[in-house]
Amino acid sequence: MSRSLLLILGLGIVLGLMLWLVAALHGLYVQIAFSSPLLANILLVVLILVFLALLYALIHYLGLVRQTKARPPRPQAPVEKTEAAVETLEALQKQLSQVEDEVARLALQAKARELEHSFSRQHIRLVVFGTGSAGKTSLVNAIVGKIVGEVSAPMGTTTMGATYCLQLRGIDQDIWITDTPGILEAGIAGTEREQQARQLATEADLLLFVLDNDLRQSEYLPLVSLVEMGKRSLVVLNKIDRMTAADRDLVLAQLRHRLQGIIAPPDVVAIAAAPQPIILENSNTVIPDPDILPVLKRIAAILRAEGQDLVADNILLQSQRLGEEARRLIDRQRKRQADKIVERYQWIGAGVICVTPIPVVDLLAAAAVNAQMVVEIGRVYGCDLNAARGRELALSLGRTLASLGIVKGAMDLVATALQLSVGGIVVGRAIQSVGAAYLTRIAGKSFIEYFRQDQDWGDGGMSEVVQQQFQLNRRDEFIQAFIQEAITKLPDTLGRAINRNSAAKIDKDTP
Ligand SMILES: Nc1nc2c(ncn2[C@@H]2O[C@H](COP(=O)(O)OP(=O)(O)OP(=O)(O)O)[C@@H](O)[C@H]2O)c(=O)[nH]1
Ligand SMILES: [Mg+2]
Structure with missing residues (x-):
């Protein structure tokens, strides 16, 4: 309502101004014509020319506006379903070649070939x-x-x-x-x-x-x-x-x-x-x-309208499903390889700490998270990290472990479990050593999640992943098994520290 009022008001003002302009020009013309009719006529011609130029500019401007409005939408590249299906199948072939399990790979490749034949x-x-x-x-x-x-x-x-x-x-x-x-x-x-x-x-x-x-x-x-x-x-x-x-x-x-x-x-x-x-x-x-006429009619209509697209859609869909299957297999295969790397580094870290114990508990995390382990896990997931980046990632995870109180939590867990399994007082260096192995494991498992998700910590960030891994690895049965493994895997020093205590306990218990 107020808009149209404004419009009418505006138009009124413009019209009034134009009338005033015409009247003023007319007055000027009459005045000049009185003294020199030739000059007046020249002025008239100039005015007509100016008016025509303005009119032309106006039409041109409106024409341009109409042109841009009516310009047809930019033609989109035709998304050929068959092409998309061919591309997906090609990507699938590449993906399948990464599957190491031969039986699974051959079976999936046979299915992919069958799909390829479906085109014809x-x-x-x-x-x-x-x-x-x-x-x-x-x-x-x-x-x-x-x-x-x-x-x-x-x-x-x-x-x-x-x-x-x-x-x-x-x-x-x-x-x-x-x-x-x-x-x-x-x-x-x-x-x-x-x-x-x-x-x-x-x-x-x-x-x-x-x-x-x-x-x-x-x-x-x-x-x-x-x-x-x-x-x-x-x-x-x-x-x-x-x-x-x-x-x-x-x-x-x-x-x-x-x-x-x-x-x-x-x-x-x-x-x-x-x-x-x-x-x-x-x-x-x-x-x-x-x-059954309604169903026959509908089938015929769909086949007429979508015909070959139906086949292409189906091939696309099935190659995507095969792709998912291959991804799952590859993921499992990578997980196995990455788990082995973590396993190896956890005992390496424990060995180092066993020889040189760390005075400040929170520093333990920094020592436990090995940069080389990060680089190796990354490599399994196809990410090439340089040593500096590996160090940077390892350090920031070590800091997170400490800031979340996981280092302390892990040490307490390990100390209790060690005492329970060997009895008596277990020396600090043994606790630190097994604790380091345990922290390396949590860090490694967290990095596996990070690389699995394309170098992304997810919405909750690094802390959430780390906490999740800590929760997953703190069940009693797991800790017990971990301690037993530590006892068999760790160097002699640890073995002696533990054995001495066990022996003392046995001596004490024996009447
Ligand atoms: N009243 C009525 N009965 C029907 C119709 N179509 C099927 N039936 C009956 O439904 C029963 C099951 O039919 P089937 O065609 O064997 O069903 P199906 O889905 O193939 O069953 P399964 O192969 O066992 O899964 C039979 O007794 C049919 O006679 C229908 O249009 N009207
Ligand atoms: Mg039936």
């Missing part, structure tokens, strides 16, 4: 998935047009995934449709079958998730996890012959509402794959035809 495949894979007895086999039968699988009421009729090939009008590619065993069945056999079904589901280009009622929580979770994984999915509400038209609409609406943001409404369809016979008034029975 000429068929689209549909997988029918869902709870037991929802009517998956009935749907496949109805689509394929003949009885291809066993259909019955008890759950668990389909025990193996079965695949059939068919053609849809207007779609060039062959369609392979796979029936799967139902999920959520009781018993071990059910679980194994369920795994097989899930595996088949992840291999689908397009997934048909069959329900026979509103979505139960136990169906919702697997569906959502498949969709979140990136699986293109259709939700098929089956057995609508059992419902009135109003109920069917209600259930459909509920389903679409519940799946909002997960599955687009047109991708939730209602069908009757094997409607039950109807008994007529004259006691004759009629078996209605399957009503």
Whole structure:
């Protein structure tokens, strides 16, 4: 309101000024014309020229504005799904070559090769998935047009995934449709079958998730996890012959509402794959035809619109899954190597302290965190640190150990455990030595976390990681085992210090 008022006011002022300008110019013209008509005409021409120039500038300016506004958005580089899939597969190959476990590597490489071959495949894979007895086999039968699988009421009729090939009008590619065993069945056999079904589901280009009622929580979770994984999915509400038209609409609406943001409404369809016979008034029975047109139409529409993209999406998705598997393997392999390094350095550190004990407890951390250990762990994770950086990291972790009171805590833990296991008074140098080994271990494990996360301490920073590692390594059983290992690993001095006390204790206990 106030804006438009302001605008009107502004326009009024501009108009008034213009009128005043015209009047003033007119007055000037009349005055000059009175003394020299020629000069007046020259002034008129100049004024007209100035006016035209202003008009031109105005049009030009507006034209420019319009031009920038109408300029089409900068064309984006076409994100070709197939290209993305090819790139991911190439990256996967490189990643797989790092897997050291030969059996695992060969298996993953075989899967990757299979994926590579999928680029040239000429068929689209549909997988029918869902709870037991929802009517998956009935749907496949109805689509394929003949009885291809066993259909019955008890759950668990389909025990193996079965695949059939068919053609849809207007779609060039062959369609392979796979029936799967139902999920959520009781018993071990059910679980194994369920795994097989899930595996088949992840291999689908397009997934048909069959329900026979509103979505139960136990169906919702697997569906959502498949969709979140990136699986293109259709939700098929089956057995609508059992419902009135109003109920069917209600259930459909509920389903679409519940799946909002997960599955687009047109991708939730209602069908009757094997409607039950109807008994007529004259006691004759009629078996209605399957009503599967909605699902067929939707499949055809998706295949027409997304066609080869579905295959590329699926290859991309599966190579990502393989990549994750490889990453997990590589991570485990690196962890094993890094653990060995920590193990080695913890006893080296303990040996050094055993020979030269440290006067101030908090300095122990600085001595225990070996810069070379940091560099070596980094190398396992593909990070090349120079010695200076290793030292810097080791020092700051040593300081953190001290400032968090972990040095003191570790020493107390070790002292108690040592006394418990060998009895009597244990000399300070033995405690310091085992304490140093223990601190090296906490530091090493913390660095493993740091390098695992791409040289990042995470949101809680170095202190949180260090504290976590301290908590993880302070269980009684662990400390006891650690002390026993220390006794066998540490140099003679420690052994003698401990043994002397044990011997004294035995002497004392013996009558
Ligand atoms: N009323 C009605 N019953 C149906 C419909 N579709 C399937 N059924 C019945 O539901 C029961 C289970 O059907 P199946 O096709 O074997 O179900 P499934 O999902 O393959 O079951 P599993 O293989 O055991 O997981 C059978 O008795 C079918 O006759 C339908 O549209 N309407
Ligand atoms: Mg079945």
